[in-house]
Amino acid sequence: MPIGRRRPTLAEHHAALAHQFDDLDQQREASSLGMWVFLVTEIMFFGGLFTGYTVYRHAYPEAFADASRRLAVALGAVNTAVLICSSLTMALAVRSAQVGKRRGVIAFLSLTMLLGSAFLVVKGVEYAHKFHDHLVPGATFAFEGPHRPHAELFFSFYFAMTGLHALHMVIGIGILAALVVLSSRGRFSPDDYAAVENTGLYWHFVDIVWIFLFPLLYLISRT
Amino acid sequence: MRLGFPLFPEQASTVAGQVDALYFFLVAVSVFFSVLIFVLLIYFAVKYRRRSDAEWPRPIVGDLRLELLWTLIPLGITMVMFIWGASLYVTMFRPPAEALEISVIGKQWMWKFQHPGGQREINALHVPTGRPVKLTMTSEDVIHSFFVPAFRTKMDVLPGRYTTTWFEATKIGQYHSFCAEYCGTQHAGMIGQVVVLPPAQYEKWLAGGGPAESPTVTGAKLFQTLGCGACHRADTKARGPSLDNLFGTRVRMRDGTTVIADEGYLRESILSPNARIVAGYQPVMPTFRGQIGEEGIFQIIAYIKSLVREERAKVR
């Protein structure tokens, strides 16, 4: 038998089965559907912000374009690349779990965490710059040019949307850390790795939200 | 039968009777279906009451024809309601061209009105019978709503933009006006009255309040004192578009979109001038927010409306 792969015993089967489910298949189906339904609620959650953003961008196109030019496209692009790579490492972690390679799971989950943290660091740098440039909405906001009030609207949405996204990243990294710990204790096996798979779904979702955020916020009229 | 208290509002506008007719149609349909269901419920409850514990009725699965019947008939009736309601609504929404234009400002917790001749009122509004009256309204703070039950009219009054409503009063008298959108502590205190007078008496009332300056004149003065003419002129020194013959025309913006130069556009141009830039011009107009109130904006708009070549109203 290949190293690191062990057929789970009957006792382990039962241990993994929660009391409300009839069998592991049902449990897997339920936890997967649960994650999908949850992701739909997340789409609606972000959707509210996207709607507000779209309404104001349509109303004040000049102001939004002007404000958007103050964002650091380079940093945003780096972050986009970082997140896409992290989705790759996440998918590889799920694959490792699927074939029972515990070391692979731990390695790829850790890499994903690393990349996610890198994203947050870059985001932190961006936020620090904005703070320094008085572009945080509220009492300290300052914006030269004719579009001041509507530029503040842009930045309100910028911080709300990227902030909410960053919050989801933080939570995701926390979950990944928990998975690393659990995996190192041998919790997952090819028959029972739903938690890794569902976390993968969550991580990909957070990635996709960024894929929408980046062009919407950073790439207005940058010709 | 005199009850001593009303059960139904007065009809005092051209539209009131039409709204009530539609209302009574809805009442009739509602009474019909309510009575139908009540009678069936009671009839079945009595006729099929359980007489012995051993009763186990035969099942009836359903009946497609019945389902179609009680889907399509309500559908038909509701579509009649929709068409009737929507067409009357369009009439209620579109003021006739020759309406008497009155500006309305709602604020916590009062109404300010200004007639075209400049006469001002607070909370009370005098109007003549037999003539359409168009109200152009805005709020200085929160959302209000101007409601006159006897006319069957209502329209929200919003900060930051204009809304309009219109009515033609038909019956002499005094009618309640209410604020119908919760606006804070004295929301219930924003009760006013609309005083409907015969046309001759209305004219007398207009003249009776002492000399009043028409908003067009006041607007012209404001245009001067605020220095608008420095940029909005017809010669080469112009840094902003000319305002002659502007009102009501379609204007092309820098980004290719077009906008009708109505009251809302003019107001936005004064307060948020750089939200939309006219094609061929730069975003250099400063905002006048803080320097001019809603009343002043109404007056400037009245002045700009008067800048038409067709001699309908010249600045006095």
Place this chain on the structure above:
Amino acid sequence: MMATSLSERREHYLNISYGVKSWLLTTDHKRIALLYLISITLFFFLGGAFAVLIRLELLTPTGDLLQSETYNKLFTMHGVTMVFFFLIPSIPAVLGNFLVPMMIGARDLAFPRLNLASWYIYTIGGLFTLVAAVAGGVDTGWTFYTPYSTSYANTHVILTAVGIFITGFSSILTGLNFIVTIHTMRAPGLTWFRLPLFIWAQYAASLIMVLGTPVVAIAIVLVALERLLRIGIFDPALGGDPVLFQHLFWFYSHPAVYIMILPAMGVINELITCFSRKRIFGYPFIAFSGLAIALLGFLVWGHHMFLSSQSVYASMVFSILSFLVAIPSAVKVFNWTATLYKGSISYETPMLYAFGFIGLFTVGGLTGLFLATLAVDVHVHDTYFIVAHFHYIMVGGVIMAYLGGIHFWWPKMSGRMYPEGWGRLAALVIFIGFNLTFFPQFLLGYLGMPRRYHIYPPEFQVLNVMSSAGASILGVGYLIPMVYLLWSLRYGAVADPNPWEAKGLEWETPSPPPTANFEKTPVVTEEAYAYWPKEADVG
């Protein structure tokens, strides 16, 4: 099955463990349902207390009982408490939590710990709102319209908003739990079209809970941010659009009313079939009409905004869709009435509530057509006509169905029977009190009395006094079941497993059921509502 006497200490979900910890850390869906029952009953009476004060003030045309600010806080808190902390959770969190697993033959919901978390989230959200109330309250109206709520109100807006935001997640998680449970945990043989219609209704409502609640959550977060940081998302003075708030708010809050009514309709299906001993008429039509309501319900929010500067064309679209969403409800009412035809009808308390529901929901629903009619809505929007309309549906509809369900499943939940005479009396008192309270409000609305007014022209007084008189009767009506239901826990007759001879998997367990519900997962072979004698078997 024989009744178990008190002397045999049979183990069931209530007595299997004792102590506060066994309740506060339970993952048994039945215990969680009871935790919710206690919480929402508290909030119901709190909201009711606010209503009493409102109706007292409205006895006279002048503002002589309460200060304006106090009155404004009262109607706000009445709305917030009743909508978010009573009506939306009530049937799903109490009856749904208790019954969904049992009706599908499962041992529990798909995610029992998430279910407990839902209750804690709900309670924490409720605490925030209670603290806001005690600290002085909020006076924006439950609708929080901007810019009043963001820039002008000087009451506890953020605290209340945070409470509602938190509680919203309770709703989302409950809906998620139900959707997954119904999809994946039905007993063998229990196909979708053999499910009790209560399950279909819960499913449709859960779709709305899951899709709609996040949007109002964001709307509330933006209001709180704007208040906190003075940014201009909804305040035109700062560049924002106050009507955008209304769109975001009503996008949820209209479907929210279907979250309230769909489970209520679900209950009615169970009551009508049991107490007329008859299979439901038009099963697929009732099932699909619930889904149609859930779908169409998301498309009509603009009918709250006909007068808020919405374009004529948008208003026409929302108007026609609002008429369409009424049709499936009409279909249900006709199907329920047809179910009674040639049935064998008895008049126990739950059935009385069901009759009351059908009558009052019909009136409430028909008055909704007045509001969908554009030209009429201009006149009655923001008047007492609207207040009357939604109370007919919420109180005459949802609360009657809720009480009917509580009485119907009381023997199952508690193992006791409630006293039938008192049950019928209370139902009658509630019905009479309700109509006396709210029917005059239709007249007041058309006369022009605006809502949220505590000062009104004197000619409106007689109708207001009638309404307040009715409210006092209604209040007494609600207190009566509180008393006898509590009384029955100790002194009520011990209940059989199936005292109503009803169909449904929940009735094939003892009353009260054991923690795991079923000793063995049942296998289902018959249709829902198989009330017919065996000789008349139908396919």
